[in-house]
Amino acid sequence: MTATPIGSGVESAVRAQEGEDGPRPQPTWEKVLRRTGRAIIVAFWVMVVAFMLIRLSPGDPVSAALGADAAPDTVAAARKALGLDVDPLTQFWNYLTGLFRGDLGASLISGVPVTEMLRTNMPVTLWLIFTSVTMTLVISLPLAMFIAMARIPGLPYLFRTLTAIGLALPSFLVALILLYQFGLIWQVAPIFGYDPTFPANLQYLWLPSLVNCVVLVPVLSRVLYSSILDTLEEEFVETGVVRGVRWNRFYWLYVLRPSLAPTVVLLSYMMGVMVGSTVILEIIFALPGIGRELVTAVTMRDYPVVQGIILVFGILVVFLSLIGDIVASLLDPRVRLT
Amino acid sequence: MSRRVVQLVVAGAALAIVGAALPQTAATAAVGTNCSIKNQLAASNCQAVVMATVSKVANLNPMKARAVTDYQVAYPMQGLLWRFDANLIPRMDLLIKQDVSKDGLTIYQQLKPNLKYSDGTPLLAQDVVTAWQKQVEAKQSSAFFAKVSNVVATSPTTVTWTLKTPMPDFNWLMANQAMYLNPTESLKSATYWNAPVSAGPMMIKSWTPGSDTMVQVANPNYWAKPKVQQITYQAIPDAATRKLALQAGQVDYVFDLAYQGVTDLDKNTIKWFAHALPGTYQLTTNMAKTTSPLYNVKNRQAISAAIDRAKVAKVGFFGTVLPSCAQTFIKGNPYHQCVLPNEGKQDLVLAKKLLAEAGNPSGFSFETIVWARPAWPEAAQLIAQDLAKVGITMNITVKQDTVAIADLNSGNFEMQFSGNNAPTPYLQLANWFGTGGAWQNWSKVNDPGLIAAIDRLGSASNPITAKAALKTANIAAYNSSVHIPIADRAVISGTRLPAGLLVATTPGEWLYVATTPLLSAQRGPTGFNTGAKS
16 A cells, blocks of 8 residues: 555545544434434334234234134123224324333233233343344454455455355254254253343353354445445545554554444344344244244234234334434444434 | 444453353253153152243133143143043043943042142032033033033032933043133132142142243142152244254153154154054035035045045155044044045045036135144145146145134134044044034034934944944044045154153143052043043
8 A cells, every 4th residue: 555645635534533633523413313303203103003003904803813703702801902992093092192101902812911021022132132243243343354454365255255155044044053063062052942131141142143143244244344445445544554553543443433334324224124033043042032922923813912012123123223323423424314 | 432332342242252151051950861761760860851842831721722832731730530641541530439320311420538729729529510611601612511411519529410411431521621620719810820720730830921931840739749840841932943952951851843853863862752643634624615616515525535645644744643544533443444435545536526526527726724733734735736636726825823723713714734633533523513612613514414423422322332323423424524534643752751751642732740659540431432542
């Protein structure tokens, strides 16, 4: 890499990166509040969709759940429990006020309140996502950085080939292979189950998280790798070289940080997707997560549970996306929060 | 901020590594590691065992039970007057005496003295009456009780049953889940089934509705001592994971293993076996769909004739079952007789003839729902191939049990490939065709002549008349062909436990737990019946 003349615009960008003079461009509170407001509106529509779901589903949900031959008083009791015995406007009002009281109804099958199911099962899914993302970052960041910076002939092709293979492998197959190897052959991971206490839960989570990494690492590391290559073309990077910035400062401020924004946005999106897609791992590893609960509820036509979980999933995805956007704008001044 | 991000990432990774390195505890703590299939005497070491179930417990209330696990965990912790032993023979459990009047119309029962539920509540004769009343009121299993006209508690420890006609299979009914005993007063509580008490060998130690795990311990108020002191039921929904858990020694008993790969299991530590079940795989028609080609009996009989049952049994179910040649099961039943044309063998000429008579010489098409159990979809696929040979197109949709049952309930099906079982042919046929039977409700079959034939079977006074009545009922059932029998039933299970300690009978719905003294030492049925093992 050779030094090139530095223009005043580049110096300004470097200063902005390093925060050496003047306030660094950051998302204003006004913009954050505006973006949050939009997220709340989207969350409201998620809530409306969740409400409509049970009402617009084909056939009568009570008959579907209890059977056509259920006794009339049993059907009437179930309709009352679901709040279906009043007009739609009153139903929506009751639904809204119930939400603010933290009342999402109760399972038609087990009678367990939906909030209780969320309290018990949601942390498992969130923990699985958290450990998956942590492991993904730990693997992806140095991997992408190394591939991009090492300039070893042929290495990028090998990297692309291996990540393409990783992306092509179905999760359930990877899960079974890893479970067989780590759980049965090497016996370093439990085959099934979960302990809700921390850090004991990590011994049940690391293997399913590793399975998630097989898909997440290729995606993130490839995006990050491309992003780093783009960043390396920027003039301020050459400036850093010319100025003889310390290596750790150079890699973080000049290369990695400006390259992270698309990765963070992608990560927030993938975390949203993972909220639903972890169900396969929850079934194979017998983890009592909320995704498995949703599938069970759908198969059992347990509408209050389906409605409650979809509502929480939707709101979670909306706010994960919001957080991703805010963090991306914090990391890279070129990203604007609109 | 950069440093904080790096610290957080490193801390997260470190925690994951530490967590992974922690000794395994919860999953393996309760496994009966001292148990061995090779050592019968080691049974006393199996104090705490883990059983892998196909799903978590949804509801302990037998009226609301949806999945096989609900029935499985309930059987050891429910009180019963008669209880099935490991060989599916009913034995006196909470009864000390049962007498039948000479005309067979009155049955006198006397409970064991000082019976108590696990919480100390006395078990009274009124609780027996309540169990019967609940079934009749809920119209559940009411076909089973069609012959019962009244039940009275004549004292706190005596019950008198009045029957419309004699019922040789009465004891089999008593050992059924329809007769679970619970305190009459407690049943009035809306939350009773979240923590029911027990009059059976085991009782709940810990369970939260909706959780993956239930722990049962020996019930100190039960008259016999269970050999297993604790059973942990762990839901493992994936069949491959259940197999791995058994191989890794993290569970002791697995119900419903996949057929493929069971022969790879280590024979020194694991025994796998196919439960021979008193039941039948069958195709069930929805007779409420009057515009369906299946509404025509000739078309249904054409389907029956076109199926190569031997191939389905040998290939589809890996030779673990026998092909059917009647509506009721074969294995172990001395009254069984083949009544299907050509002994149930594939007869494509007959199938084509029947199709022509039905006005469908070039065949027809229909939809079939198949339950997502191991090997069922593959077996259904073989049937579809057979039917294609005579121009019948069977479109298959595979659904989870609960969804398929919901479709049965709502009438949203044309035909279903499923399995059903009962401890006796009479109870099975009553369930399929009798008014108030579960499968009669679903299929909407209403055949008075068939019902009368089944009723005669249920009241047969001796083995000869029973055999004749069963043949008549089976012929009438074929003439109806609403349920098309395919083969006997079987489920694959695997165990690391000594033989007979824990056995899932009748596809696992009734879990047998060995006791001291053994249940099989108690009085069994007298006289004759149409039961599988009589």
